[in-house]
Amino acid sequence: MIDIHAHLIPGVDDGSVSYYESVRMLEMACQCGVRALVATPHSNIPIHNNYYGEWFENCFKKLQDLTKEIPITLYKGMEIYLTKDVVDLVKDNKLITINNTRYILIELPVLDLTHNILTNIKSIINANLIPIIAHPERYELFYDDTSLLMQLASQGCIFQVNKGSVLGQFGATAQKLAKYMLKHGLVHIVASDAHSPYQRTTRLDEAYDYICYRYGSEYAKTLFYINPRRILKDENIDRWGFL
Numbered sequence: 001m002i003d004i005h006a007h008l009i010p011g012v013d014d015g016s017v018s019y020y021e022s023v024r025m026l027e028m029a030c031q032c033g034v035r036a037l038v039a040t041p042h043s044n045i046p047i048h049n050n051y052y053g054e055w056f057e058n059c060f061k062k063l064q065d066l067t068k069e070i071p072i073t074l075y076k077g078m079e080i081y082l083t084k085d086v087v088d089l090v091k092d093n094k095l096i097t098i099n100n101t102r103y104i105l106i107e108l109p110v111l112d113l114t115h116n117i118l119t120n121i122k123s124i125i126n127a128n129l130i131p132i133i134a135h136p137e138r139y140e141l142f143y144d145d146t147s148l149l150m151q152l153a154s155q156g157c158i159f160q161v162n163k164g165s166v167l168g169q170f171g172a173t174a175q176k177l178a179k180y181m182l183k184h185g186l187v188h189i190v191a192s193d194a195h196s197p198y199q200r201t202t203r204l205d206e207a208y209d210y211i212c213y214r215y216g217s218e219y220a221k222t223l224f225y226i227n228p229r230r231i232l233k234d235e236n237i238d239r240w241g242f243l
Helices: 019-031 054-066 086-091 114-126 147-155 172-183 205-215 217-232
Strands: 002-006 036-039 073-076 079-081 103-107 130-134 158-162 189-191
Touching: 002 019, 002 158, 002 189, 002 217, 019 054, 036 217, 054 073, 086 103, 086 114, 103 114, 114 130, 114 147, 158 172, 172 205, 189 205, 189 217, 205 217
Parallel strands: 002 036, 036 073, 079 103, 103 130, 130 158, 158 189
Antiparallel strands: none
């Protein structure tokens, strides 16, 4: 399996607080069959600006050195809070895409207007980038009306659902929307969005087994391996459902 969303860089956001925790997270991921993982710290929000720089390279290199005996390949990325400045910040190398590809992991502003979200997403697409919307099933703005979800899909966004939502760990409403999206082919990737080795961990096996059982092994393989691998290689992913 390949996990494209995990908060592994220690001490920079609400994820891992130490290299010890980060190493444990990678050990857990390896034990459940993950062989590649993208470190995606929160970026571009006031409390976690985390703009790309030497600090990122140093932390990433240290994490690689500490985990060189663990058979997992690490990649760089960010979970980027959506603002009108995202494209300019990418051009200025202050924000980075997943493994320097066209794919950019985006966190939506929960209090923003629908018009602003669509406009800012469109600017990203116009810059020849492909937005991956992180955990759409957790945003309340989609709970009563999925029309914005469909508009984002029609614009060209792809959707990454959290494994915890699939398993009901973020409440019944998030799980209901995750299942709706799975049923209608609106999920393109499942990732851990891991924050620690204690809760919200890097283990993907339970969610993988659940999707195999409910939706079939080919669907699970696409969500946990085929599409994530294509993202890392900057290839087009499989789309289906409403798209």
